[in-house]
Every structure is written in C-alpha cells, then in structure tokens.
Amino acid sequence: MRVALNEGTGGTMMMRMAQTAHGPIEYRIVGWGPAVLALNGGHTNATSPLGSEQFFLHEGYKLIVLSRPGYGATPSATGKTAEAFADALVDLLDHLRLERVIVLGISAAGPTALQFAGRHPERVSLLILQNAVTGARFPGPVTRLGAHVIFNRWTERWTWAAFRAFARLAPRRALITMMRSLSSLDPAQVVATMSQAQQRAALAFLLTSRSGAGFLHDIHHRCGDLGRITAPTLIIASQYDGSVDLTHARYAADHIPDAELFVCPAESHLFWFSSFNTDVEEKMRSFLRARSSSY
8 A cells, every 4th residue: 555645636545556366456445335446547547636536425436546557556567458457357346345336437448448348247337438438439540640759658757747847837828738639629718618716627637647658558449349238328428529529429329238328518528627517417416326226
C-alpha cells in the first residue's frame, strides 16, 4: 500500500497493488455499498480524478478505481491488449472476493470494459459506458500518427510537463487549447459556457494527465463481439464530443443486446464539467435504480 498525492485536489489517497496471476494491478477503493469497477480513460490512472466519483459515492456505491496497463504503477505486461487485461480483471475480482460488479467504462477504456463484459459475462451485473470507444475507428489516422510522436515513452513526460507549465502561465488559454481536441464546437465558446468552478475543475482534471505507455496500447485495442454481452447496458454520449464521436455510441447500441443509448447535448468530451452533467446523473440514477435487482 502507498500514499499518492492527487494533484487535482491536493489531497492524498491510499493506493493498493493486487498481485495477480496476470501481473500487478494498481487500484484504490473508496466508499461502501455495491461495487463499481471504474475503468478510467486515456492519460489517466487510479490517482486521477473520476468525473462521476461523487455521484456514485452519494448514491451509496463502492468504487474500485484502477490503473490500466501502462498507466500508473500497473505494468504493461499485465495486459497490453484489451482482451488480456479483461482476463486479468477476473483475477482482481477474485483477489477482492467479489463475484460480480457494475462496470464503468470511460473513453479509451471502452474496449477493456466491453471485452470484460463479453468474455466474462457472469462477473458483470451492469455496464455503463461514458463517451467510450467501441467498434468504430479510434483514433483517426492523423491522431494515431501524432500519438506515436508526442505520447511515446521518450516524449510523453515532456508533453505533459509543457502543458502544465502553459497552464500555470495562462490557465484559460491552456483549457481552450485542450478543448480543441475534445469538442466539435468552437473551443473558446465551449469554455465560455462553463462556470469558473467548472473551468477550474476541468483544468485540474487535465493537469493530472500522464500517458505512460498506456495510451499507445489504447489506440490498438479492439472491443470484440459485443453480442456476447448479457449485462444491461447504459451508453452515455456527448453530442459534441470531438474526441470520441457518436459513431462509437451508436455502434455499441446497435450491437449490445440489452442496451440503452442516452445522448446528452454536452459541449465536449468532458461532460462532467458541463451544465448537462445533471441530466447524465439523473439518467444513471434511473438506470441503476431500475436495474437494482441485477446486483
């Protein structure tokens, strides 16, 4: 167990390591109640802020937030592919003595969430996807090439260090710059719709970013056969997401047997920092309560 500093909040959290047959997995646990396995998106790890964390804690759930392979202290060897890490997650649940969990798959963690729900349906009671990568192409050719340039193991540290330095000098400009890849709308207008508190929270979220080796794994992940998924699924998508467009959500809705699609008019990929987050939370609340007999 180790104590980690959360740069976004200035607080500390207790980090744990599970030694599994597939390799070590870093994770943290917070809250009490039915277990939610939270698979954070790209450039994040177990210490990163989780957009819906306060929602789940307020609703009475226990969150298990982990670092996927290549992020944080979870080595790539634990599972470079979504399939391999999905199998490793079974070991983690056994380590935690959990029979089944609700799975939350965020952004680039979508393939891992979908592989886990498809390969091990008996371990997943419900599945919630938030702006998740599914069977559509991710990322585009230009982004894929750029990722190998700025997020490789030699440059990613300096990429994020440069962003943090920029943010210290011009925080609003830094947020607008990042929003260019996160929204299909004008980035300055998107930031203008956000309250000062939302701007600070979004920037704090982005300032914790590190890619490690994880993001270069993510861009090669595949989701597998979504028809194998038996868990009731809620698919949440931002209408103006500039990072993971609506083709991903629609693909999942078309291929998962028991799926519900909710498209909110959030202005960017980061819907947690939008006024429309209240609509998302109400939808998740209704979904969880309606399906409470499943977990």
